[in-house]
Amino acid sequence: MSDADVLIRVVGRWGHITLNRPRALNALSYAMCCAIDDALVAWAGDAAILGVLIDGAGERGFCAGGDIRALYAAVRGGDAALADGFFAREYQLNARIATYPKPYIALMDGITMGGGIGLSAHGSHRVVTERSVLAMPEVGIGFIPDIGATHLLGRVADGLGTHVALTAMRLGAADALAIDLADHYVAAARLEELRRLVLGASSVAAAEAGIASCAAAAGASALMAARDWIGACYRYETVAEILGALEAAGPAGRAAAAVILAQSPTSVMLTLRALHDARGYAALKPCLQQEYRVAVRCIRGHDFMEGVRAAVVDKDRTPHWRPDRLAAVDAAAIAAHFLSLGAAELRFD
Numbered sequence: 001m002s003d004a005d006v007l008i009r010v011v012g013r014w015g016h017i018t019l020n021r022p023r024a025l026n027a028l029s030y031a032m033c034c035a036i037d038d039a040l041v042a043w044a045g046d047a048a049i050l051g052v053l054i055d056g057a058g059e060r061g062f063c064a065g066g067d068i069r070a071l072y073a074a075v076r077g078g079d080a081a082l083a084d085g086f087f088a089r090e091y092q093l094n095a096r097i098a099t100y101p102k103p104y105i106a107l108m109d110g111i112t113m114g115g116g117i118g119l120s121a122h123g124s125h126r127v128v129t130e131r132s133v134l135a136m137p138e139v140g141i142g143f144i145p146d147i148g149a150t151h152l153l154g155r156v157a158d159g160l161g162t163h164v165a166l167t168a169m170r171l172g173a174a175d176a177l178a179i180d181l182a183d184h185y186v187a188a189a190r191l192e193e194l195r196r197l198v199l200g201a202s203s204v205a206a207a208e209a210g211i212a213s214c215a216a217a218a219g220a221s222a223l224m225a226a227r228d229w230i231g232a233c234y235r236y237e238t239v240a241e242i243l244g245a246l247e248a249a250g251p252a253g254r255a256a257a258a259v260i261l262a263q264s265p266t267s268v269m270l271t272l273r274a275l276h277d278a279r280g281y282a283a284l285k286p287c288l289q290q291e292y293r294v295a296v297r298c299i300r301g302h303d304f305m306e307g308v309r310a311a312v313v314d315k316d317r318t319p320h321w322r323p324d325r326l327a328a329v330d331a332a333a334i335a336a337h338f339l340s341l342g343a344a345e346l347r348f349d
Helices: 031-042 066-078 080-098 149-154 157-167 173-178 190-197 202-214 227-233 239-247 251-262 266-276 284-298 302-313 332-336
Strands: 006-010 014-019 049-058 059-062 104-108 109-113 125-128 131-135 184-186
Touching: 006 031, 031 049, 031 080, 049 059, 049 190, 049 202, 059 104, 066 080, 066 157, 066 302, 080 284, 104 190, 125 173, 125 202, 125 302, 149 157, 149 284, 157 227, 157 239, 157 251, 157 266, 173 184, 184 190, 184 202, 190 202, 227 239, 227 251, 239 251, 239 266, 266 284, 266 302, 266 332
Parallel strands: 014 049, 049 104, 059 109, 104 125, 109 131, 125 184
Antiparallel strands: 006 014
């Protein structure tokens, strides 16, 4: 990692973290995860630090997710254990953010996907702008929504979270607020003012007042406007039943079904199972442990390597899934992804 890939400093009484890979949309590497996690640990025990503000360099994105090109290279080079280590450290960081004892303020300006959501949506104060685009697009690269997304999306009412996960739907600011992935809408033009107010605050109350003074209404959520037909379609338990309901739900439903059918069939099946299981967990950590089991097995499978190849390596956008039909996905193979890893299970501090 270049020392400049993530900027970590103290401003006044606040820890300030800036993801600093704007050309890569601030994609998250293992070294960046380690640096951020170490800083959070140090600041949590420092009475002089009131809280943390995290943002991304550039105007295009907060964080486009984990550096999947690096993970692809590691697996292709025969060292999948490197990828395992990345996921473990990333998920441990997600859990730390969710239980952080001080305010954790995330500015989710621009593209915020995958690991970017893990760095922000688990925080205590989550800010979106008119440029925010949130998504968990993993079903399109032979993977599953991870970083605790099964916890975040699995608990959203009326099947909205399941719809977002299975279609890799892109969410604007109003959508993110509507399904509790964000707390405040602030116009991008006021972000510098917000930073100044937070980083100059001498108390948590003053920082929160600063956020409130910059916040505004985000407008209507397109996702919530579709709540009735989405809820009717996703009340079913199997992918086949959901697709049947979508096909009968009019043009919007048929369009959603077509999107799902274009994703990795294995990933779609894994994702629905993971979301259903997550509803039975009372907290984030068991969801992260389940996601880790699935993740370490996905990266060793055909569809992850093929999905990343098609999306970011060759960029031909024509992945060849194996199997290529939902009906051909083996139920036993899906179940095997969720089995315990034994001594290799994900653990937390």
